[in-house]
Amino acid sequence: MSQSGTAETAGTPAAPPQPKGFAALGLDMRLVGMIAALFVIWIAFAAFTDGRFLTPRNIFNLTIQTVSVAIMATGMVFVIVTRHIDLSVGSLLAVCSAAMAMLQTQFLPDLLGLGSPFIWIITIICGLIVGTAIGAFQGWMVGYLTIPAFIVTLGGLLVWRNVAWYMTSGQTIGPLDPTFSIFGGINGTLGETVSWIIGIVLTIGAIALLAQSRRAKASHGFPVKPMGAEIGLGVIFAGSILAFIWVLNAYTIPERRLERMFEARGEVLPEGLVMGYGLPGSVLLLIVIAIVMTVVARRTRLGRYIFATGGNPDAAELSGIDTRMLTVKVFAIMGALCAISAVVASARLTNHSNDIGTLDELRVIAAAVIGGTALAGGIGTIYGAILGALIMQSLQSGMAMVGVDAPFQNIVVGSVLVLAVWVDIIYRRRAGL
Incomplete structure (x- = not known):
């Protein structure tokens, strides 16, 4: 019995080992390297400019x-x-x-x-x-x-x-x-609300594309990433998109400019109102x-x-x-x-x-x-x-x-x-x- 089992095992090609950890994400390492280089550049300039490089205004x-x-x-x-x-x-x-x-x-x-x-x-x-x-x-x-x-x-x-x-x-x-x-x-920003809507739509689209790509690979018999890796990628994409929108919304319109915008509409700027530029x-x-x-x-x-x-x-x-x-x-x-x-x-x-x-x-x-x-x-x-x-x-x-x-x-x-x-x-x- 054991000999038969051994023979069957020997005749079956071994499945390739599943990548673990970061490798399971299946990311293009050249892309990862570029993103890492971009972060290094940002952190270095932030240090040299006392943090001014990474302010919402400068990112905008x-x-x-x-x-x-x-x-x-x-x-x-x-x-x-x-x-x-x-x-x-x-x-x-x-x-x-x-x-x-x-x-x-x-x-x-x-x-x-x-x-x-x-x-x-x-x-x-x-x-x-x-x-x-x-x-x-x-x-x-x-x-x-x-x-x-x-x-x-x-x-x-x-x-x-x-x-x-x-x-x-x-x-x-x-x-x-x-x-x-x-x-x-x-002179042509979309405001906070519309920017959040676009950010959410882009996030849903990115996740949908990941799911569609996984289904397409599975239907054609191609290897797919572990589900945990797919979820991890989705979290990275969603977090990046929404963080980008948050930073742009954090850059607020100067009060004097805001007053002129309300005056052009024949309105008075409500006291204490703060608005971000958005996307x-x-x-x-x-x-x-x-x-x-x-x-x-x-x-x-x-x-x-x-x-x-x-x-x-x-x-x-x-x-x-x-x-x-x-x-x-x-x-x-x-x-x-x-x-x-x-x-x-x-x-x-x-x-x-x-x-x-x-x-x-x-x-x-x-x-x-x-x-x-x-x-x-x-x-x-x-x-x-x-x-x-x-x-x-x-x-x-x-x-x-x-x-x-x-x-x-x-x-x-x-x-x-x-x-x-x-x-x-x-x-x-x-x-x-």
Whole structure:
């Protein structure tokens, strides 16, 4: 009996050992490393600034300063994944900003009347058309004329920056339409109640996605994490989202500004009333774009084609993928995202200035690469690029608060970029990627 049992046991393949503790969460260790690096940066700057770096006010400002670069970084993931590069994004942002500024200050008021509610809508639509068209044109030159993307977009960096200068005759254009300015952040926050509602909805959505992913894996026979690990992940996600909303709500509107807001409505500010800014509209826009881009990357044919082409362009073309048209689409998406970033950047400043978007191309590429997008193509995540943008902005904001000169800030950012690529190379070698 014992021999039979031994034989049966010997003939049955041993089940792989279940990971325990932190490993059971099944997290991407590179992502964990980036989050740990971000926390180290925050704690270090908090110590150097006597805690001012981690105040609700500074966290609020940090988020709205990150949005513009983060939006473009989500598109740069697709560009780099397909083994290309786009050096023109800062200049493309500038030309879209110039076009939208001229429209809403010089042309549309004469056409529709000053203060027309359609000014900001037409402005944004036109900006998106300009950005998408320029992006598609650059993609056409890369895909169909087979000019290297580095050369095409390097030319674009010079061309579009100076086109923007000629469009505005080198002048700062403003003030912009008040409704348009809502997309900048401080002038367009959602308030405490709406922010909590959005936070709860996002929390429920994150937990639902975890549950759906677990069911999908189980239905296809793939191994799933222990239930305790799934619950732990859910608690981490929920806690992070709700803590973020709590911090933004803790940044209260100054009393004088609050009085003006009530006076504009013909009301009197109740004595002792305190209100928080809440979630900025620009951050909500970034969240929506992140979700859409993630869905495109993971759940659509376009996303599968992008990553397949980046992994092996020759095999992708032989399998029937039109890689030339795919290149046009990827650069068109990048152009559209530059236009959206132009909305956010100019709305935050409430005007268009000649230096808007300067060096953004380097910040965007750095954000994508620090976030784990492989320069060799085929690998990259949207959430990683956004986290990379937050790390970059945290470094710059922290150094500015400490009193570090701008030239040295750029030295640090450049050094961090090179270090991040080196660490990524080592990580991929050890992981066999």
